[in-house]
Amino acid sequence: MKRLIILSIIALLCFSVLTTAHADVLWEPFDAYWFKNQDECTYLGHTYIINGPEGYVPVYSDPASTKPVLYLPNGGEFFIAAYTETGGRKMGVIQYKTTATGEIVHNWGENVDATYGGPDDFSITWTRKGSGTGWLDMNMVVKKYDNSSFEEEFGDQFIEGEFPYEPDLEAGTEVYLWAYPGAPATQGTLAIEADRSQGGNAPVFSMLYTDENGLEWGQIGYYYGRRNVWICISDPTNDSLPVREIAYDLVPASDNIPESSSGGIFDAGSPYLAVVLVALTVIITAVLIAFLYGKKRGISA
Amino acid sequence: MTDMLLSALGISLALTLVFELAFSLICGIRGRCDLLLVLLVNVLTNPAAVLIYHLYPPAWIKLPLELAAISVEALYYSRYARGIRHPVLFSIGVNCFSFTLGAVINFIIRSAL
Numbered sequence: 001m002k003r004l005i006i007l008s009i010i011a012l013l014c015f016s017v018l019t020t021a022h023a024d025v026l027w028e029p030f031d032a033y034w035f036k037n038q039d040e041c042t043y044l045g046h047t048y049i050i051n052g053p054e055g056y057v058p059v060y061s062d063p064a065s066t067k068p069v070l071y072l073p074n075g076g077e078f079f080i081a082a083y084t085e086t087g088g089r090k091m092g093v094i095q096y097k098t099t100a101t102g103e104i105v106h107n108w109g110e111n112v113d114a115t116y117g118g119p120d121d122f123s124i125t126w127t128r129k130g131s132g133t134g135w136l137d138m139n140m141v142v143k144k145y146d147n148s149s150f151e152e153e154f155g156d157q158f159i160e161g162e163f164p165y166e167p168d169l170e171a172g173t174e175v176y177l178w179a180y181p182g183a184p185a186t187q188g189t190l191a192i193e194a195d196r197s198q199g200g201n202a203p204v205f206s207m208l209y210t211d212e213n214g215l216e217w218g219q220i221g222y223y224y225g226r227r228n229v230w231i232c233i234s235d236p237t238n239d240s241l242p243v244r245e246i247a248y249d250l251v252p253a254s255d256n257i258p259e260s261s262s263g264g265i266f267d268a269g270s271p272y273l274a275v276v277l278v279a280l281t282v283i284i285t286a287v288l289i290a291f292l293y294g295k296k297r298g299i300s301a
Numbered sequence: 302m303t304d305m306l307l308s309a310l311g312i313s314l315a316l317t318l319v320f321e322l323a324f325s326l327i328c329g330i331r332g333r334c335d336l337l338l339v340l341l342v343n344v345l346t347n348p349a350a351v352l353i354y355h356l357y358p359p360a361w362i363k364l365p366l367e368l369a370a371i372s373v374e375a376l377y378y379s380r381y382a383r384g385i386r387h388p389v390l391f392s393i394g395v396n397c398f399s400f401t402l403g404a405v406i407n408f409i410i411r412s413a414l
Contacts (some may be wrong), residue, residue, distance in 0.1 A: 274306040275352065281344060281345075285345040289377065292334075293334070293380075293381035
């Protein structure tokens with residue numbers, strides 16, 4: 001009995017660690033195509049800026065669809081979890097919701113009741129109109145400058161290693177976290193003493209970098225749920241550090257954005273029309289065969 | 302989605318009718334009512350099979366769908382055809398023929414893209 005209890009506790013701990021780790025690693029949209037065809041998709045996990053040549057971007061119910069169900073004005077920012085290539089197009093998946101003012105924005109997981117038990121065993125129900133998922137052409141979005149962009153640009157200047165961060169600061173002092181050196185806004189703070197008291201481990205920098213202003217920075221790969229964040233070692237308590245200017249070549253949002261589909265059962269995003277047509281075809285053909293080839297009315301060769 | 306489905310259904314049915322009619326002629330079937338029966342049973346089975354495949358994309362579903370189509374078609378041939386001597390064999394052969402050609406065309410199109 002005692003062994004069973006111990007094993008159960010160990011199993012529970014393993015499960016909680018695994019599920020937490022999964023949540024930290026990947027964010028997934030509640031999208032039927034994604035759930036069914038993950039093998040055909042490539043994970044991205046970055047924020048992109050909407051930038052269609054006509055000032056808006058059409059969104060489709062699935063990657064192969066040709067009839068938009070939604071249009072997004074240029075300038076909006078959406079997290080694109082994954083993309084797939086179909087019909088010569090590279091299509092990325094977004095998850096959205098509509099705000100009280102009618103604006104369509106990224107949705108991390110509101111307004112949905114969903115279960116997932118495998119590619120053939122899931123259900124997704126959106127509980128509020130204006131929420132859902134969709135697929136858009138990756139040629140019509142621009143990647144927002146982020147940690148990975150910074151690493152691509154300056155990675156060759158990083159000093160890699162393990163550098164424990166033990167600053168000479170008063171207890172309770174909060175240091176600012178940044179997505180990358182020169183990011184426009186902070187990513188919250190880290191209270192060194194408070195976090196140390198939880199596990200007794202100091203954060204460890206895996207990268208060091210000195211920027212063009214002579215400020216030394218350190219990147220923490222992972223620390224209590226914070227992933228790939230930077231601390232300005234030279235000035236950790238300053239939230240007004242020089243901002244790196246990032247220029248995006250964006251087309252202005254259009255004033256004439258087409259109206260979105262109403263979502264009716266015979267609309268572009270719905271398979272019901274095809275189902276009805278096929279059912280009718282089957283019934284009519286079966287009746288026709290019975291009529292033409294039945295014993296009493298057989299046709300002659 | 303409706304556009305995509307209807308296009309897929311139309312293309313698939315048209316190709317299947319051409320392939321299976323050609324196979325029937327190669328097999329020596331000349332009777333008009335038998336050739337018409339080949340067309341009609343394909344109109345009966347093909348759109349339904351293609352629709353189910355598009356709505357439930359896992360690759361494994363192809364096999365039960367093909368088997369179901371072969372069975373239904375064999376049943377119709379054995380019941381109504383006059384010049385098809387081995388309805389089951391004919392159904393298996395004609396479906397394998399059109400499936401293989403369809404797969405080849407699909408492969409060529411995907412390679413070209």
